Amino acid sequence: MRTDQFQAPDYYNLDDLLTDEHKLIRDSAREWIKKEVSPIIEDYYERAEFPKQVIPGLAAIGGFGPYIPEEYGGPGLDQISYGLIMQELERCDSGLRSTSSVQSSLVMYPIYAYGNEEQRKKYLPKLATGEFIGSFGLTEPDHGSNPGGMLTNFKDMGDHYLLNGAKMWISNSPFCDIAVVWAKNEEGRIHGLIVERGMEGFSTPETHGKLSLRASATGELIFDNVKVPKENLLPNKSGLGAPLGCLDSARYGIAWGAIGAAMDCYDSALRYSKERIQFGKPIASFQLMQKKLAEMITEITKAQLLTFRLGQLKNAGTATTAQISMAKRNNVEMALNVAREARQIHGAMGITNEYSIMRHMANLESVVTYEGTHDIHLLITGMDITGIPAFK
Ligand code: TGC
Numbered sequence: 441m442r443t444d445q446f447q448a449p450d451y452y453n454l455d456d457l458l459t460d461e462h463k464l465i466r467d468s469a470r471e472w473i474k475k476e477v478s479p480i481i482e483d484y485y486e487r488a489e490f491p492k493q494v495i496p497g498l499a500a501i502g503g504f505g506p507y508i509p510e511e512y513g514g515p516g517l518d519q520i521s522y523g524l525i526m527q528e529l530e531r532c533d534s535g536l537r538s539t540s541s542v543q544s545s546l547v548m549y550p551i552y553a554y555g556n557e558e559q560r561k562k563y564l565p566k567l568a569t570g571e572f573i574g575s576f577g578l579t580e581p582d583h584g585s586n587p588g589g590m591l592t593n594f595k596d597m598g599d600h601y602l603l604n605g606a607k608m609w610i611s612n613s614p615f616c617d618i619a620v621v622w623a624k625n626e627e628g629r630i631h632g633l634i635v636e637r638g639m640e641g642f643s644t645p646e647t648h649g650k651l652s653l654r655a656s657a658t659g660e661l662i663f664d665n666v667k668v669p670k671e672n673l674l675p676n677k678s679g680l681g682a683p684l685g686c687l688d689s690a691r692y693g694i695a696w697g698a699i700g701a702a703m704d705c706y707d708s709a710l711r712y713s714k715e716r717i718q719f720g721k722p723i724a725s726f727q728l729m730q731k732k733l734a735e736m737i738t739e740i741t742k743a744q745l746l747t748f749r750l751g752q753l754k755n756a757g758t759a760t761t762a763q764i765s766m767a768k769r770n771n772v773e774m775a776l777n778v779a780r781e782a783r784q785i786h787g788a789m790g791i792t793n794e795y796s797i798m799r800h801m802a803n804l805e806s807v808v809t810y811e812g813t814h815d816i817h818l819l820i821t822g823m824d825i826t827g828i829p830a831f832k
């Protein structure tokens with residue numbers, strides 16, 4: 441079993457900008473991960489299984505709905521705390537952060553923001569403790585980047601809705617207790633519905649053969665004439681803007697998370713380069729190694745600053761979709777580049793599971809695609825600065 445020796449890089453003393461509460465939350469998450477998750481993550485990754493035993497711990501560190509108010513069972517933290525938790529989780533594994541992101545931003549957030557009081561009281565406390573695990577069904581087999589074209593639909597049958605269709609690539613689906621599902625009504629308007637495990641005609645087959653994000657369970661959501669009670673429709677927002685609003689929150693968390701993955705790769709590479717001797721010297725003494733390491737810490741530091749500022753804007757309620765897109769896109773690409781450089785610094789050892797590098801690199805190939813692909817985020821920036829959408 442590998443010891444987790446992680447030491448967080450903080451080149452521009454960003455800790456000085458954090459409150460004592462931020463540091464406490466981040467350090468609790470970091471310590472919990474070192475003790476409880478780092479020792480088992482490689483094993484679960486290899487088995488392609490989510491370690492369900494971490495669910496109570498994830499809840500305890502505030503990993504489920506960090507910014508959901510206390511009256512609904514959440515810890516009621518600010519957006520920077522949320523980001524720091526995501527950073528620490530993804531420092532360990534993107535799949536761990538994924539489970540937390542989906543539960544927090546894609547299940548709890550829409551129930552909190554678009555649900556009624558009964559729905560909030562019924563679901564949020566159980567989601568906050570991890571008694572319930574949720575999934576978010578937007579993507580379909582033929583509608584990924586273009587969710588507005590979705591085919592999943594529901595009909596008003598008088599005393600219930602009848603839901604038909606299929607969602608694909610859904611994180612947490614194989615073991616979720618509830619799913620927030622986006623579907624069109626008879627007029628073609630998109631609404632969110634809460635579908636519960638056990639409803640007749642609802643199944644969640646697992647997707648196998650993933651070579652990325654293996655410690656996160658992914659699957660389908662299939663609806664074959666599912667009778668959904670009318671009280672399970674989220675009443676307070678409809679249209680494509682409703683699911684896209686949830687994505688803003690999840691993409692923000694990913695922007696922080698990707699920094700965590702990059703920090704882990706950099707930290708490992710720095711340590712390895714000082715210990716590994718070639719030609720009679722530590723490889724860290726060669727200029728080419730120093731160039732790689734110096735560029736890695738520069739890019740991580742720039743991403744930290746961008747994301748901290750985004751956190752301030754989120755706290756003020758003024759962060760725009762396009763600002764969030766820029767941070768998600770920049771930070772995931774930065775993390776992938778750092779992972780690739782770190783892999784080279786580790787030489788052959790870098791391809792083994794002795795180090796977390798290849799796992800991060802493979803995970804980040806999902807992260808660069810989900811929650812809006814790298815190119816979709818570029819187009820969101822392009823639309824924002826020109827005023828012209830280039831999606832279609
Ligand atoms: P468009 O015409 O631009 O917009 C439709 C309506 O939505 C509004 N809107 C937003 N509202 C709130 N928040 C946002 N971020 C919004 N973006 C757009 C917009 O104003 C409009 O409103 P209205 O009132 O005028 O109707 O839509 P479009 O069809 O042209 O698509 C735009 C595009 C391509 C940017 C969008 O569809 C998109 O973002 N596509 C990417 C899809 C995506 O990110 N899917 C993610 C699925 S979930 C996931 O991956 C989870 S992984 C989780 C994990 O494991 O961590």
Ligand code: FAD
Pocket residue numbers: 542575576577578579583584585586608609610611612653658806809810811812813814815816830831832
């Ligand atoms: P496509 O949309 O088919 O894109 C293929 C390529 O075409 C991409 O390079 C894309 O950038 C490019 N492209 C598409 N449109 C344009 C355009 N207009 N201009 C230029 N280029 C374009 N979804 C959920 O709803 N819930 C989940 O929990 C969830 N979890 C996921 C977990 C994993 C591990 C993965 C891999 C995906 C998950 N997704 C989830 C789905 C994810 O959001 C989609 O994969 C993503 O939105 C891209 O859709 P797609 O894979 O169909 O690719």
